[in-house]
Amino acid sequence: MDILDSLLMGVTWADVQSWLPGFWNGFIISLEVTAASLALGIPMGFLLALGVQSRRKVLRLASLALVEIGRGAPALVLLQLVYFGLPSAGLSLSAFLAAVVAISWNTGAYTSEIIRAGLDAVPAGQREASHALGLSALDELRFVILPQGLRIAVPALMGFAILVFQGTSLCFAIALPEIVSRAYDIGSMYFYYFPALAVAGLFFAAVCIPASFLVGWIEHRAGAYARR
Amino acid sequence: MAYDLDVARMKALSPSPLGAPSASGSPAPEPSRPVIKLDHLSKSFGTFQALQDINLSVLQGDVLAIIGPSGSGKSTLLRCINWLEPANSGRITVGDLSLDCSKPVGKEQITTLRRQLGMVFQSFNLFPHMTVLRNVSLAQERTLGRSRREADEVSMGLLERVGLADKAHQYPVRCSGGQQQRIAIARALALDPKVMLFDEPTSALDPELGLEVLAVMRELASSGMTMIVVTHEMGFAENVSEHTMIMADGQILEYGPSREVIRNPQTERARRFLRAVNDR
Ligand SMILES: Nc1ncnc2c1ncn2[C@@H]1O[C@H](COP(=O)(O)OP(=O)(O)OP(=O)(O)O)[C@@H](O)[C@H]1O
Ligand SMILES: [Mg+2]
Numbered sequence: 328m329d330i331l332d333s334l335l336m337g338v339t340w341a342d343v344q345s346w347l348p349g350f351w352n353g354f355i356i357s358l359e360v361t362a363a364s365l366a367l368g369i370p371m372g373f374l375l376a377l378g379v380q381s382r383r384k385v386l387r388l389a390s391l392a393l394v395e396i397g398r399g400a401p402a403l404v405l406l407q408l409v410y411f412g413l414p415s416a417g418l419s420l421s422a423f424l425a426a427v428v429a430i431s432w433n434t435g436a437y438t439s440e441i442i443r444a445g446l447d448a449v450p451a452g453q454r455e456a457s458h459a460l461g462l463s464a465l466d467e468l469r470f471v472i473l474p475q476g477l478r479i480a481v482p483a484l485m486g487f488a489i490l491v492f493q494g495t496s497l498c499f500a501i502a503l504p505e506i507v508s509r510a511y512d513i514g515s516m517y518f519y520y521f522p523a524l525a526v527a528g529l530f531f532a533a534v535c536i537p538a539s540f541l542v543g544w545i546e547h548r549a550g551a552y553a554r555r
Numbered sequence: 556m557a558y559d560l561d562v563a564r565m566k567a568l569s570p571s572p573l574g575a576p577s578a579s580g581s582p583a584p585e586p587s588r589p590v591i592k593l594d595h596l597s598k599s600f601g602t603f604q605a606l607q608d609i610n611l612s613v614l615q616g617d618v619l620a621i622i623g624p625s626g627s628g629k630s631t632l633l634r635c636i637n638w639l640e641p642a643n644s645g646r647i648t649v650g651d652l653s654l655d656c657s658k659p660v661g662k663e664q665i666t667t668l669r670r671q672l673g674m675v676f677q678s679f680n681l682f683p684h685m686t687v688l689r690n691v692s693l694a695q696e697r698t699l700g701r702s703r704r705e706a707d708e709v710s711m712g713l714l715e716r717v718g719l720a721d722k723a724h725q726y727p728v729r730c731s732g733g734q735q736q737r738i739a740i741a742r743a744l745a746l747d748p749k750v751m752l753f754d755e756p757t758s759a760l761d762p763e764l765g766l767e768v769l770a771v772m773r774e775l776a777s778s779g780m781t782m783i784v785v786t787h788e789m790g791f792a793e794n795v796s797e798h799t800m801i802m803a804d805g806q807i808l809e810y811g812p813s814r815e816v817i818r819n820p821q822t823e824r825a826r827r828f829l830r831a832v833n834d835r
Contacts, residue, residue: 452680455639459674460694460746461666470693474684 338522346513346526353509354530356423357495360505363427365488368434375439376446390439397436403497405429410501422503426495434491438484445480446472482546489538493531506530587614589648590781591636591750596645596656598628598635598805605631606642607805613750613798618782620792620813623802624828629785632802633752636783637672638665650749670698673743673751677758679735681727681742687714688723691742699746706745713741717771733764737771744775751775753784789832793817801825 378390397405409432410425420428449472457467499508510527514520589612598606605628613619621629635642635656636649642656649671654660682690691710695701701709714720717737719730727735736756743751753772757765769791776782776795786792792799792813799813801820809816809825820826 450680452676452678453682456674456676456680456682458639459637459669459672459676460742461669461698462694463666463697466697470697471682475682478684 334521336519336522338519342519343522343526346509346523349509349512350506350526350530353504353506353527356503357492357498357505357530360423360426360430360495360498360503361488361492364430364434364491367427367431368491369438369484371431371435372438372440373442375435376442379439379443393432394436394439397432398440402430402433402494403500405433406497406501422498422501425501426498426503430491430494433494434487437487441483441487442476442480445478445483446476448479449475482542485538485542485545489535489542492534492538496527496531587616589613590615590650591783592646592648593636594646594648596632596635596642596647598631598640598642605805606635609645609807611800611807611810613781613783616779616781617798618776618784618796620796620799621783621785621802622787622789622792622799622828622832623808624831627802628805629802630754631805633674633754633783633785636752637669637674639674666698670746671749673740673746673748675736675739675743675751675753675756677755679727679732679739679759681735681739683727686724686726687719687730687738690727690738691745694742695745709745710741713744714738716744716774717741718767731764732760733767736760736764736768740768740771740775750781750783753782753786755785755787757786757788787832789817801828803828 375390375394378386379394381387381390400408406426406429409420409429410422413420413425453471453475454467457471462471495505496507498505499511502508506527507524510520510523513523592612593609596606596609596611597604609632611619621632623629631640634640636647638660641660644657647654647656647668649668652664652667652671654664654668681687682693685693688707688710691713692703692706695706695709696703699706711720711723714723717740719734719737719741722730722734722738727738730738740751740756756772757768760768765788769788772782772784772791773795782796784791784796794813796813798811799809799816800807801809801816803824808822809820816825817829820829
């Protein structure tokens with residue numbers, strides 16, 4: 328108890344309440360960055376998944392480079408590269424935009440692998456049946472391969488979405504006022520680092536734990552679909 | 556009598572020498588011509604020769620059974636015919652379309668070829684995420700340009716024909732293997748193919764379920780469909796198909812009227828194979 332007392336540093340419930348509006352705003356920003364990054368990143372992942380299998384060499388190599396950098400570089404490095412690096416190339420973005428660009432890139436790179444694996448998991452017989460029926464390559468993708476491949480990919484994509492939300496905490500490094508930045512502000516102002524970070528953690532847990540259960544449930548249902 | 560009178564009147568109206576033969580009363584039967592013809596078809600996988608110089612033609616309305624030991628190239632032959640595997644050399648002729656396999660062939664020509672051929676796979680390969688009706692209708696809409704309503708109407712007719720109209724709105728996983736294969740047959744028929752190709756359509760099925768598929772295939776044969784059927788069902792080969800071909804090592808070992816080939820094979824290799832089949 329002594330340790331806990333010393334960690335809480337005498338923070339009262341009233342103190343915590345006074346922080347909540349700021350945390351709430353940070354929480355909204357984290358959600359916004361997550362939503363925007365997924366909305367841009369997953370379609371990008373889809374295009375990259377097709378791109379890396381393209382027969383055109385330029386397209387394939389460009390896609391491969393985007394995927395390898397997006398996956399190979401730590402998200403923190405991508406963030407700083409976009410926020411601090413691009414201005415030297417004459418393009419300066421707000422912290423919010425920089426966060427969205429960097430995390431979308433990261434998302435696109437990872438989800439392209441998830442989506443590719445999903446498409447590859449569609450049995451070869453499905454493609455052969457499409458060919459035998461004279462479907463065009465585009466129709467085959469649209470009506471046969473994508474609906475099945477994406478269904479396979481959904482649980483993994485949702486799992487990745489949770490990671491993206493958690494990953495928005497890195498944006499404190501570019502001074503985006505999201506949840507963790509708020510905790511740092513409070514910490515540096517009153518030296519309440521532990522209590523402030525604990526509250527920030529609760530915000531993440533409130534989203535991530537139910538979401539993980541949801542993913543588990545969907546995975547189970549998806550398995551039931553295959554077994555049905 | 557009325558017929559004779561009509562003919563007499565027609566002759567009176569258009570006295571032409573061409574009119575003469577029909578006066579005999581029976582119209583001349585349309586001469587059978589090959590719907591599908593393979594010339595010198597060869598296929599290799601790397602250094603392995605899977606098909607060697609296959610020559611074959613199947614007449615309109617004929618059923619050809621292909622039998623032979625595992626690995627003899629039966630599936631490869633069917634897959635080359637509809638270009639699921641591009642053959643290395645030779646010529647494939649289906650109806651008016653004739654493709655030289657040793658030359659590069661355009662996408663449109665491959666699609667044209669495939670639209671004339673219906674394919675039924677051993678493992679059905681229905682689309683699991685679509686209802687039975689959508690399975691049968693999809694390609695009609697996309698490749699024949701039929702409207703959804705037209706396509707569904709055709710599909711319902713075909714599902715009726717294979718005895719599965721009541722399954723139209725179910726998903727394939729809810730159907731037995733035999734039912735799935737009958738749906739796959741309906742799906743292939745929906746594009747009005749000139750020739751139906753079957754690759755061991757009953758091999759994945761329990762014998763009883765196989766029977767219902769064979770019944771549909773018999774009905775199809777008697778309706779005049781041209782069919783090439785890779786099968787282990789000797790009863791079907793002997794009783795339904797006009798001709799039987801025995802393959803071994805990528806070559807045609809024997810070919811002829813089914814009864815002769817099956818009852819009285821000429822080569823020792825064929826006799827050995829047929830003995831093995833009968834012993835099973
Ligand atoms: N894609 C491929 N790559 C390499 N070899 C292949 C390929 N497809 C078939 N083969 C080989 O070609 C030969 C003929 O195969 P095929 O599937 O046509 O035989 P089959 O007569 O249909 O046999 P089964 O009765 O077992 O179905 C086999 O030796 C097989 O290993
Ligand atoms: Mg085979």
